Amino acid sequence: MTNLPTPAVAAHYKYNVSWSPEDDEFIATVAEFPSLSWMDENQILALTGLRDLIAEVIQDMRDSGEEVPVPFSVRKFSGSIRVRVSPEKHRDLTIAAADQRVSLNRYLTERLASC
Structure with a gap:
């Protein structure tokens, strides 16, 4: 997994997008990074915004030598x-x-x- 380009790794995580009546927007979350989310009026943009954010976070973690969470999809x-x-x-x-x-x-x- 660590040899994959950052955007490819970001695509392997468990994402969820749901409507937030309180915020009147869609909220995207990702199970492996529970403290991160992205909101948008558009469901697709909420997902892509979060996926792009996750790619940036992964790259920052790699650059600083931190361990990147393994996606549930490839965990044993x-x-x-x-x-x-x-x-x-x-x-x-x-x-x-x-x-x-x-x-x-x-x-x-x-x-x-x-x-």
């Missing part, structure tokens, strides 16, 4: 999630899994899949 995920719950919730979930005659892991996986 293990598939393993550790979740801490109260002992009472753990008991309740274990009972629910037993009622379904499945392992706790399978029960939780199926519950998460339905979200």
Whole structure:
């Protein structure tokens, strides 16, 4: 990824554009840079404005030797999630899994899949 030109890297991030009734404009956000956004009356310009800003930020980070966030689209995920719950919730979930005659892991996986 680091060998790609900055605009190409900027295009790989997870963008979202939605209407902001409070601002009466579209707001573009990017998951990997949660503190940055761009607003515009035009939905496409909100997105392109933010993408251009991200390209500038990436270049600044590269120039100063900072680590650039890896886009979600190319990150490697293990598939393993550790979740801490109260002992009472753990008991309740274990009972629910037993009622379904499945392992706790399978029960939780199926519950998460339905979200």
